[in-house]
Amino acid sequence: MQNIARSLLACSLAFFAGGLQADQQTGTRCRCNTRCLSRSQSGGWFTYRSENFELRSRTVLSDADYIVRRCEETRSVLLATWMPPFADKAWVTQCTVVVHTSAGAYSHQTGANAATKGVSSLEINDGRVWKRRVDLLADAPGWCDAVIPHELTHIVLADRFTAHQIPRWADEGFAILSESGNRLAESLHLVDISNRSGELIPLRDLLTASTYPQPPSRAKLFFAQSAAFSAFLAQDHQELLALRFAETGSEKGYDKATTDCAAATDLEDLDAQFHVWLRQRDVEAPKLVKQNADRREAILSTATMID
Ligand SMILES: [Zn+2]
Incomplete structure (x- = not known):
């Protein structure tokens, strides 16, 4: 059995080091009518959760509901397109989505040029994805509508390429x-x-x-x-x-x-x-x-x- 350990980065050759520590959760439930979020604040991070995503930011995100639901819906579309048998299955490991509201913070955290707007990182080992993370730069109106579908495609496709590297093209x-x-x-x-x-x-x-x-x-x-x-x-x-x-x-x-x-x-x-x-x-x-x-x-x- 092949044993491959690798980290994949998309849209940037940079590598982010370390990682974020899990915070103590003291969440409350919101009242959205389809996909409920929990939210919490700890260690200077605001965290919003849905079934498959953990959204994090250093600042309060007034459009957190929209971003998380955009992630969930985009994931559903991508799975239905590229991996239909898994379209209704939740990820065991949530995808962390870190929203940076300044180019400086984005580049500092990811090592990527701010022009990239998004960086995906994955940890793959023993034939499965152990870590999913997307860093996004929210620096202009409508920022998420292009970059979320792009970066989540990298994340979703990773499950089909756990034994061999996905071709760059x-x-x-x-x-x-x-x-x-x-x-x-x-x-x-x-x-x-x-x-x-x-x-x-x-x-x-x-x-x-x-x-x-x-x-x-x-x-x-x-x-x-x-x-x-x-x-x-x-x-x-x-x-x-x-x-x-x-x-x-x-x-x-x-x-x-x-x-x-x-x-x-x-x-x-x-x-x-x-x-x-x-x-x-x-x-x-x-x-x-x-x-x-x-x-x-x-x-x-x-x-x-x-x-
Ligand atoms: Zn890309």
Whole structure:
């Protein structure tokens, strides 16, 4: 039996050291009508809990109810999409979500540049996820609607990759699919420009990259091209097939993944199909984008603030 211990960080190469100490809980129950929160204050931290999340902040969060429910609903959408058999199952280990209200505090705690807006960290060992944590920077209106779906995609997908490292392209590409349609549209636009100038990352290099390429402009293209290739694989609601391609590629290589999980004779054929798709793609937003938009509307229409 393989015994793999690793920490994964998404969207940032930085590593946060240490961890937060569990506080003594003296919580009260709120009166929200669907997913009740408990809240507590200890050691300078305000903590709000739902079934699968523990939200923490150094300051009182007036929109804590919305954030926690956004996390729960996003998790439900992501599980239904990527791991349907687990859609109704709660995590044994809650995901800690730390909200930082200043760029300085965010960067100090995570070591990440404030431009990243979110950092996910996981501890995986003995075939299971032992720790889930997301650090978020809340520095602008509407901050959580893009970054929560993105970071929680990293968290949710980790349960499918406890024996093998999730490919970097799939981790970021699938996460961008979970964001708004604007982010995918921006990614496709950049890929179109790079394609016309002959600067796209060769497909095999994209699929086998274990780190973000440099310089930053190349890293930006890596994110965009990962999103475009993920959207290509997942077209016509084939997210599970796209995930199987990533899993097989991670375990057995992409020649095997191409013949087993894609309607292509080899990787060059798959690359040719990708380029045809880039020229002729359907402009309709992928299923994930629409689902997230629908969920967000549902939350906004029912959200109640904790008292
Ligand atoms: Zn990411």
